[in-house]
Amino acid sequence: MSIFGNNILGKNIFGHKDTDPAPESSAAEPSVQKSDAEWRRELTPEEYHVLRQSGTERPYTGEYWDTHTAGVYQCRACGTELFTSNEKFDSHCGWPSFFAPLAEGTVRYIHDRTLGMERVEVRCATCDSHLGHVFEGEGYPTPTDQRYCINSVSLKLVPRGEPQVSRAEAEA
Numbered sequence: 001m002s003i004f005g006n007n008i009l010g011k012n013i014f015g016h017k018d019t020d021p022a023p024e025s026s027a028a029e030p031s032v033q034k035s036d037a038e039w040r041r042e043l044t045p046e047e048y049h050v051l052r053q054s055g056t057e058r059p060y061t062g063e064y065w066d067t068h069t070a071g072v073y074q075c076r077a078c079g080t081e082l083f084t085s086n087e088k089f090d091s092h093c094g095w096p097s098f099f100a101p102l103a104e105g106t107v108r109y110i111h112d113r114t115l116g117m118e119r120v121e122v123r124c125a126t127c128d129s130h131l132g133h134v135f136e137g138e139g140y141p142t143p144t145d146q147r148y149c150i151n152s153v154s155l156k157l158v159p160r161g162e163p164q165v166s167r168a169e170a171e172a
C-alpha cells in the first residue's frame with residue numbers, strides 16, 4: 001500500500017499501483033541522450049553512479065545538504081535548471097531538499113519499489129538522469145508538504161549574480 005497521497009502538481013504520480021510495470025513508457029523521450037560510454041567519460045565515478053545508476057550519496061556528505069546560498073540548481077549531467085534556492089528548505093535529512101521543482105516538466109517521476117519501499121524517483125526530464133526521490137505528507141511546514149530529496153552530486157549550484165560557466169570551465 002502506498003503511504004502517499006494522489007496528487008502532485010496536478011498530476012497523478014503517487015499511488016498508481018495498477019498501471020505498472022511500465023508507467024514511464026508514455027513519457028516523452030529525453031532530449032539529451034548519450035551512450036553509457038559517453039556518460040562514463042563525462043562524469044566522475046561518483047556522479048556516474050548516482051546520475052546514471054540511480055545511486056544515493058551518503059547523507060550529510062554531499063556538497064549542498066546544508067547550503068543556503070541563493071541561486072539556481074542545475075542538473076550536473078546536462079545543465080538544465082531544475083531547482084532554485086527559493087524552494088530549498090532545511091529538512092535535516094542529510095540531502096538537499098526542495099518543496100517543488102523550478103517548473104513543471106523539468107523533472108519526471110518513476111515509481112520505484114527497490115529496497116522494499118514504495119517510492120517515487122525523480123529524474124531530470126532533459127537527460128533522464130537520476131536526481132533523488134520525492135516524498136509527500138511528512139508534515140514539513142512548506143507550501144506543498146512535499147520533499148524532493150535530491151543528491152548533491154546530481155546538482156550544480158549557480159549562485160545568483162554569478163555568470164554561468166560551462167562544466168569544462170568549472171572543472172578546469
Ligand SMILES: [Zn+2]
Nearest residue numbers: 075078124127
Ligand atoms: Zn539532466
